[in-house]
Amino acid sequence: MFLVVINSTSSAQEFIAGKDYYIIEPERLEYSGSIIEFFNYACMYCYRVETDIDRLYEHLPEKISFERIPVVMGKKYRYEPAAIASYILKFNGLESKYHKYMFQVIRSPLSWELKKYNRLSEKSYLQIFFEDLGLSAEKYQDSYIYAQKKLSDDRERFKTLALTGTPTFLVRGKYIVSGLRPEPYAERHLVNTLIYLLRLE
Known part of the structure; x- marks a missing residue:
């Protein structure tokens, strides 16, 4: 698999292949x-x-689903437990309820969250956190084993797609949108790009 970069000189085009997104050939x-x-x-x-x-x-x-797949790209001691936490949420049907909260616990915890969960930086903190969410010790262990296997499988999928960073979006098996621009409101431009690509045939 490789990415085909197509440049456009049209000033009227708001979203430019090769700059805002990349086209995959062959299509997945x-x-x-x-x-x-x-x-x-x-x-x-x-x-x-x-x-x-x-x-x-x-x-x-309606025919397009949205899925999140955690990958480990940064410091392993922080990124791997965070990825495992994501799989545990999915395995137990908790992702929609706690997805946004996970960013707080890991990226900007309150003082008591930092003390109790330590950004979920180790397996022991993960267990405390999920038991506080209501998982039994047995259910947590089963979830952790599942998460480790899924992390390994999806790591291979990430490599197969030749992706290099997060966040990266794979749109309809045709387009890649990756990273943020340096300017303000870059996240808004990224989401606008995704919406634009959804409308392309």
Whole structure:
């Protein structure tokens, strides 16, 4: 798989292939019905995008699903537990309820959260956190084993797609949108790009 970069000289085009997004060749048909966000709760840029991502749901066609896949790109001691936490949420049907809260606990915890959960930086803190959410010790252990396997599987998927950072969005198996621009409100431009790509044939 490789990315085809297409440049445009048209000043009227707001979103430019090769700058705002990239086209995948060949198209990945197995992802044609979805938008996938590769992210991590410990990622500062993923945290920024989250402030604007709700607008995407308003423009999401019924036939297109939205999925988040955690990957480990930064310091392993922080990013791997955060990725495992994401899988545990999914495994127990808790993602929609606690997704945004996870960014707070890991990226900007309150003083008592920092003391008790320590940004979920170790397995022991993960267990305390999820038991506080209501998981039994047995359920947590089963979830942790599942999370480790999923992390390994999805790491290979990330490599196969030749992706290099977070947040990265794979749109309908055709387009890649990755990273944030340096200017203010870059997260708004990224989400606008995703909405634009949803409308392309």
